[in-house]
Amino acid sequence: MMTSQNRLPQLRKDAITGRWVVFSPARAKRPSDFKSKAPATASDHRGRCPFCSGNEHMCAPQIFRVPPDPSSDWKIRVIENLYPALDRNLKDADFDGGGGGGGGDADVLRGFGFHDVVIETPDHSVHLSDLSPREVGDVILAYKKRVEQLLTFDSIKYVQVFKNHGASAGASLSHSHSQIIALPIVPSNVSARIECLREHFHQTGKCCLCEVPSNELLIDESAHFVSFVPFVASSPFEIWIVPRDHSPHFHELDDNKAADLGGLLKLMLRKISIQLNDPPFNFMIQTSPVHTSVSELGSTHWYLQIVPQLTIVAGFEVATGCHINPVFPEEAAKVLREVHVQM
Ligand code: AMP
Ligand code: ZN
Ligand code: ZN
8 A cells, every 4th residue: 555655646526525625645744643742631620610520500501411310420411501602592593684784685693593511421530432332322312312302493403513622623621521503504514515415316326425435444333333534534534433324314313323323432532542642623413404495305314523633724725615634544544443442
């Protein structure tokens, strides 16, 4: 196999996002040296941290906890965000006539929506990847439960589950947590993805996420999920965990599949931590819109995307939407496939 050093640059177009990525090995070190220089290890703010057990009074109101029985200690809490991006009390997201000029023909909606926080553990020093596969599965089931609650609001059109780990991945608090934002619109990245998958389905009769990736891109597999580096990864060591079953919505997964996904997610997080020196990362659940006229959701397929934050998005990427990735996906997959992890 060619190494980064002797491969020529290549442009690849992603069939799922419709975006071009420039693979530019000349800009990289060897993939195995591609370690984070600023590991995301938490500084310890125990005592002042609102997400620690005992500091519940410092938090915005709780939505639910796991287990629900208050006579035992909580393991997971889903709470309102104290500084929400959207306002849950606005009731709906009608057009906002009071926007006050200057918008021209722009659409303006009242900022209705939900912004919640999922506290993944009561213990400040524990990361998501330190939990057992079953406990990571319980966090995934907490996401599912909250998504299902949010879908009861007719004007919610898309629910984004995401995690920021480490300051340069956007985390402001080090205690292990993730977030859920429910929007009254379908974001353009989401509609572009749905449209690309629909077009691919119509042209080929196949869903590109149902197809098993080549062995060169594969990292690991479980009973119900496959993890691999996408052929057009926009970031080095980006990982997708894709359900084997064709399903448009994350919230359709059952308890058994959630536990299985918990194991594979833990494994992937441990692998990037070992190989890339505990890098800052984001993960996102890429699901499909709800209560919307977006046509033919039947050709869409949800997945979980993990993006270690090892490069800086700068002028070129902002201008063009086209990322430069210094590590070829086949080489990133090899580095992640070959590391042995003690679970
Ligand atoms: P991040 O910025 O990704 O670390 O996510 C932490 C989130 O927690 C932010 O969106 C904050 O607005 C939110 N937050 C901070 N303090 C509190 C608190 N005491 N109760 C509820 N949410 C909080
Ligand atoms: Zn804490
Ligand atoms: Zn599919």
